[in-house]
Amino acid sequence: MIDDKGRRALIEAMAGAVIAHADELTALDQAIGDGDHGLNMKRGFEAVLADVDTISAKPIPEALKAIGTTLVMKVGGASGPLYGTLALALAKELPADPSRADLARALKAAIEAVKARGKSEIGQKTMLDVLAPVAAALESGADPVAAAQAAAEATVPMKAIRGRASFLGDRSIGHMDPGARSSALLVAAIAAKLDEIA
Amino acid sequence: MSASASPSASLGSNVGIVIVSHSPDVARGTAEMVRQMVGDEVPLAFCGGNPDGGLGTSVEAILGAIDRAWSEKGVAILVDLGGAETNSEMAIEMQPEERAGRIVVCNAPIVEGAVIAATEASGGASLDIVRRTAEELSPA
Known part of the structure; x- marks a missing residue:
């Protein structure tokens, strides 16, 4: 069972x-979008950190709900609703003391919620292209961090089909998707911290 | 940042228009065009900029704009780029159920769409007609 110290460590790692x-x-x-992903995500997670005492005191589902709501309100780009929806859907699906199987199942459900939010499918050069292989790795027993890195x-x-990058058409080819990269970073941070505290 | 244009007397009887741009200046300028070209017969609100005031959009500001332009006949939202649309859809979902079904995001260019939508709305058209008229501007 991950206690409040563990939840704080996970939030700080992310x-x-x-x-x-x-x-x-x-x-x-900047290569393929509107150049604000890093700034936006930083703003969102700084807002989460500012509230870390309150958030880490909550059980995992409620903490995820608070994180999701904060990201929705504070990020300011499309990544806010997308990561916010991911966290809010995980909040709905996860029990307070989730197993690896719970994580796999919850992530699959959350991926469907993100697809609906972004009107996007797998294979369109988005964060979904990292999250789906991570869910599969969680399910099969493979290493989710390696899966995330390879998928990014x-x-x-x-070629981007959704978002600003889609305006570039073929010119979006040859650059890593920023949302895929941020998803892989988050997966690696969560996994490393879970190895430490679990 | 966000602000609303001045409200007027006949509010509530016409569909409201909300303008959401990444740029506060584009949002304000578009609202000015609507006011000058269409007049004061439609509830109108705009917002632009991320929560820090830079370029971007903010769910909180969009929620505020929907409140200011609220009409019992509903609200049509005009957006510029992707994040404005995603954040507007998020804001709609966060509305109480009785409101959420009466707010739509129009798939139309922001400036022309806002003017056309407001023109339809000022004549008392339904939300569905307002949206369809604005969306006729978009390439199929």
Whole structure:
């Protein structure tokens, strides 16, 4: 069972990963989007960190709900509703003491919610292209971090169909999707911290 | 940042128009065009900028704009780019159920769409007609 200290450590690890890589995410987004992904995600996770005492005191589902709501309200780009929806859907699906199987099932349901929010499908050069392989890895017993990293790399040759990057058409090919990168960063941060505290 | 244009007397009888741009200046300018070209017969509100005031959109500001332009006949939202649309859809879902079904995002260019939608709305058209008229501007 992850206690409040563990929940705090997980939140700080997620926020730390996003904030430390904000410039890189912005650079990726400048290549194929509107150049605000790093800045937006940093703003959102700084708002989560500002509330970490309250949030980490809550059980996992309620904490995720608070994180999702904060991201929706504070991020300011499309990634706010997308990551917010991911967190809110996980909040709905996860029990207070989730197993790996719970995580896999909840992530699959959350992926459907993100698809609906972004009107997007897998294979369109988005965060979904990382989240889906992560859910599959959680289910099969494979390493979700390796799956996330490989999946983010695999967005480089993809052509964007959704979001600002889709305006570029073929010119979106050759760049990693910033949302795929931020998803992979979050997966790696969560997994590393879970290994430490579980 | 966000602000609303001045409300007028006949509010509530016409569909409201909300303008959501990444840029506060584009949002304000579009609202000015609507007011000058269409007049004061429609509830009108606009917002632009992220929660820090930079370019972007804010769910909180959109929720506020919907409140200011609220009409019992519903609200049509005009947006510029992707995040404005996603954040507007999020804001609609966060509305009470009796309101959520009466707010739509129009798939139309923001400036022309806002003017056309407001023109339809000022004549007392239903939300569905307002939206369809604005969306006729979009390439199929």
